[in-house]
Amino acid sequence: MKIGFIGAGNMGGAILKGYxxxxxxxxxxxxxxxKKEEVRSGLExxxxxxxxxxxxxELVExxxxVILGVKPNLFETLLPEIADVCTTDQLIISMAAGIRISLIEGYLGADKKIIRIMPNTPAQVGEAMTAICRNGNVGEDDFGHALAIFNSIGRAMEVEESLLHCVIGVSGSSPAYTYMYIEALIKAAQANGMEASKARVFAAQAVLGAAKMVLESDLSAEQLRINVCSPGGTTIEAVNCLFENGFEEKVQEGFQAAVDKSKSMTK
Structure with a gap:
């Protein structure tokens, strides 16, 4: 396969480097x-x-x-430029937040094969979570090629396009929330005498292990949390403190803020 990336910034570059x-x-x-020559030459x-x-x-031809990795505000310039060289045999994949498939069809043609994805930056280390939706022109073979690309850099699942706002909250933006949590653990460990380099490893590995247990266990995340909390122990003390301070509610509020912003950006 010949796969083209237009735009190799944070997200497009992460997917390219992972793939x-x-x-x-x-x-x-x-x-x-x-658009940055040094980025192109560096990747080459x-x-x-x-x-x-x-x-x-040239890339489209x-x-x-073709994977479109440019910012959403550039689509109304980019799509007319490439419209004449796009064909019905090609698969066009967009990762732009807020850009509906119908808008892309309006520029490139309703007969084009168009996929919309919502990945996240852990693609660069082979641990992305990518949501994929498609228009009616994308058959199983073409969709299989797309799944293969994004499964090679983590996990990929098909969703309805209407759920992409939710995907942004739960996986597209959530690495940032997780980094905040890890950062807080590192700072707390430092305050208790641990050097930053060790605290970084302890905190990150704990999050990695917990996430792996959620993915590989038949138990719910709630039950896994309960199982760690021995009565009268250290973990239940910390968990109760987090509950009392609205930890879950604050995470959900952050999630919803990302979802609401995605809806407001949609064209």
């Missing part, structure tokens, strides 16, 4: 265009499977799958 080793093993070719030098392109249209 590049798989592409090399699989014999896929990756094309990249970014770093990954044997990557070839830089000088224009967006060379690619079987």
């Amino acid at each position: 590049a080793p798989f592409a090399e093993r699989n014999g896929d070719k990756i094309f990249v265009y970014d 030098e770093a990954f044997p499977a990557v070839t830089a392109c000088g224009r967006e249209t 060379k690619s079987d799958i």
Whole structure:
């Protein structure tokens, strides 16, 4: 497969870097265009499977799958530029928050195969969570190619487009909330005498292990939490303190703020 990335910033770059080793093993070719020449050349030098392109249209003409990684406010400029070189055989994948499939169809044509995704930045370490939705032109074979790309950098699941606002709250933006939690643990450990480098590892590994247990256990997250809390022990003391201070409610409020912002941005 020939896979093109238009835009290689935080998210597009994370997906490209995560997928590049798989592409090399699989014999896929990756094309990249970014407005910053140093980004293009840097990716070309770093990954044997990557070839830089000088224009967006050049990339589209060379690619079987085109992944649009530019910011949402650039779509109304980008889509008319590439419309004439997009074909009905290609798969167009957008990761822009707030840009509906119907808007992309309006520029590229209702006959085009269009997928919309909502990934997150852990793609760069092979642990992304990506939501995928598609229009009616995308058959199972094409959808299978998209799933293969995003499953190679973590996990991918199909959802209805109407759920992408929710996805932003639960996985698209939530790494930032998790970093805040880890940062708070690190600061608390330092305040109790642990050096920052060790606190970083202790806190991050604890979060990684807890997340893995949620994914691999048949128990609910609630039951896993209960199982750790021995009566009269240290964990129940901490959990009760967090409950009393509205920990769950504050996380849910942050989640909802991301969802509401996504809805307000939608075109």
